[in-house]
Amino acid sequence: MTEPAVDASHDGGAPGDRPPPGLDLDRLAGWLALHHPELAGGPLRASLITGGKSNLTYLLHGAGRELVLRRPPLGHVLATAHDMAREHRVIAALAPTAVPVPGVVLLCVDPAVIGAPFYLMHRVPGEVLRTRAQTDPLTDGQRRDLAWAMMDTLAALHTVDPAEVGLADFGRPEGYLGRQVRRWAGQLDRSRSRELPGVDELRDALAASVPEGVNAGRIVHGDYRLDNLLTTVDPVSVRAVLDWEMATLGDPLADLGLLLTYWDVLGDSDLAEGNPVADGLGPRAGFPTGGELIARYAGRSGVDVGPLHWHLALGCFKLAVICEGIHYRHTLGQTLGGGFDRIGDMVTPLVEHGLRAVRGN
Numbered sequence: 433m434t435e436p437a438v439d440a441s442h443d444g445g446a447p448g449d450r451p452p453p454g455l456d457l458d459r460l461a462g463w464l465a466l467h468h469p470e471l472a473g474g475p476l477r478a479s480l481i482t483g484g485k486s487n488l489t490y491l492l493h494g495a496g497r498e499l500v501l502r503r504p505p506l507g508h509v510l511a512t513a514h515d516m517a518r519e520h521r522v523i524a525a526l527a528p529t530a531v532p533v534p535g536v537v538l539l540c541v542d543p544a545v546i547g548a549p550f551y552l553m554h555r556v557p558g559e560v561l562r563t564r565a566q567t568d569p570l571t572d573g574q575r576r577d578l579a580w581a582m583m584d585t586l587a588a589l590h591t592v593d594p595a596e597v598g599l600a601d602f603g604r605p606e607g608y609l610g611r612q613v614r615r616w617a618g619q620l621d622r623s624r625s626r627e628l629p630g631v632d633e634l635r636d637a638l639a640a641s642v643p644e645g646v647n648a649g650r651i652v653h654g655d656y657r658l659d660n661l662l663t664t665v666d667p668v669s670v671r672a673v674l675d676w677e678m679a680t681l682g683d684p685l686a687d688l689g690l691l692l693t694y695w696d697v698l699g700d701s702d703l704a705e706g707n708p709v710a711d712g713l714g715p716r717a718g719f720p721t722g723g724e725l726i727a728r729y730a731g732r733s734g735v736d737v738g739p740l741h742w743h744l745a746l747g748c749f750k751l752a753v754i755c756e757g758i759h760y761r762h763t764l765g766q767t768l769g770g771g772f773d774r775i776g777d778m779v780t781p782l783v784e785h786g787l788r789a790v791r792g793n
Contacts, residue, residue, distance in 0.1 A: 452480040454488050454506050456546045461494075463545045468538060471499070471552075487519075487677055491555065499537060503550040506766045516549040517541055518602075519676045522651070523553065525597040530588045532672045558662030558671035564717055570665060572718060577668040579720045580728055582658055585670045586691070587733035590650045590684040603681030605648040612686060612746060613638045616753045623757040630783045634749050637790045643742050645683040647735050654678025656687045657694045658713055684735050688726070689743025693751050696722040697744075697785050698778065741789045748786030752779045 451457040457476045465472040476494040478501075490501045502516065520539040527533060537552040561567055567575060594600050604611075617635045653660075655678050662672040699714020715721045720728075730737045759776030 451478055452490060454480075454503060454547070455490055455501070460501075460546050463540070471497075471537070487675070492552075498555040499552045500534065500555050501550055501552055503546065503548045505761065515677065516551050518679065520551040522599065522602065522676050522679045525599050525602075526589075526592065526651075529592050529597060531585065531592065532670055533676075534672050534674070556662050556672040558664055560659050560662060560674075562659035562713070564713070567713060567717055567719075570718075574665050574668055575717070575719045578658070578663060578665065579725060581663070581668055581670045582661060583725050583728040584732055585661070585673060586653075586656055586684075586687060587729050587735075589653060589656075589673070590647075590687070590733050590735055592651055594649070594651055594681055599651060599681070602651070602679075605645065605650075605681045605683075607645075608648055608652075608680075608682035609645050609686070609746070610639070610642045612682070612750070613642065616750050619757065620753045623753065623760045625756075625760050625763065628752075628756065628779060628783065630780075630787055631749075631752065634745070634752075634783055634786045634790065637787065638742070638746055638749060641742060641790065643739075646738065647683050647685060649681060650684040650735075652680055652682040652684060653687050654680065654690075656691050683743075684733070685737065685740065685743040686746060688729060688735075688737065689740060689745075690747035690750060691725070692722045692740070692744055693747035693782070693785075695719075695725065697748060697782065698751075741792050745786045745790035748782045748789060752782040752786065755779050755782065 455478055457478055461472065461476045474494050476492060478490045478492050481489040481491055481500070488503050488505055492499045492501055502519065504516065517539060520536055523533045524536045527535065534553040534556045537554065539551040541549045543549055559566070561578070594602060613635065620631065620635070653673065653676065655675055660673065660675045661670050662674060663670055695714040700716055713719065726737055726740070729735070755775050755778045758772060759779070762772040762775065
């Protein structure tokens with residue numbers, strides 16, 4: 433993973449060196465030496481990989497190799513939202529499929545080691561594209577091919593048989609959409625710190641109009657978007673799908689609805705420019721339209737896309753809750769990196785668009 437790494441690295445020796453927040457390198461080094469000596473053998477250095485707004489990701493240097501460590505965020509961790517074991521399990525299961533994922537190395541569920549459960553995976557070369565500064569220099573053909581690769585990868589995920597990769601019990605497909613509404617409503621209540629006009633109306637409208645899950649039972653990523661992919665542009669390819677913390681078995685249209693929320697809702701908003709959640713990546717940035725993405729996906733997945741307005745409304749509600757949770761952590765001083773002061777501004781327009789979508793507009 434080649435996103436910029438920030439914060440002081442630490443080799444355990446030089447005075448004044450400090451590891452990035454959330455990572456106790458001395459304890460980690462001691463634990464590796466005891467339980468995984470093949471990964472030890474030298475001082476550890478670490479840097480925080482910026483860009484992610486939820487689970488924390490670090491690049492580790494040591495023992496002649498580079499590994500990536502994932503752990504939950506600092507403070508205010510919502511129940512079930514940052515399950516390292518589930519994320520590790522789905523990545524390991526998808527390794528032999530056509531879905532590109534990083535190779536996992538180990539899982540540690542003991543919070544005593546670094547203060548939280550974590551897992552290690554191999555570093556994958558590539559770039560995470562999340563800003564106009566990164567995508568504006570691309571050619572029209574490269575942007576089109578990236579969009580097609582993104583949709584082809586999503587289609588590949590949704591055509592994997594969960595039972596064939598040991599994930600038959602990874603979720604409960606029956607009633608998935610109704611549970612999604614209730615889950616995100618509960619997450620909202622635990623993150624609510626200010627007045628949010630319309631959000632309760634959107635929640636109630638979604639709950640009252642849950643469609644039948646005709647596509648239920650597929651593996652759902654839960655937060656699929658361009659900047660959760662490691663890509664290359666010469667040639668264009670998706671090297672790895674990242675951030676599996678919300679994965680489960682459910683309706684694949686939930687992934688498509690959320691992707692369109694990023695692509696067409698945030699991607700067409702002035703608020704998205706320079707925003708760390710979505711910096712206007714979509715048609716306004718020279719990429720294909722949401723309608724073209726749907727057509728590409730439908731032609732390769734065999735999924736009945738049907739009426740997407742409800743799933744788009746769910747995507748708006750879900751992203752509004754995620755943004756509000758990040759905003760709440762930011763007000764408590766529990767976020768690392770920059771740009772968090774703007775995330776709260778996205779909640780109201782997401783709620784407004786979700787209300788229009790759930791009404792079929």
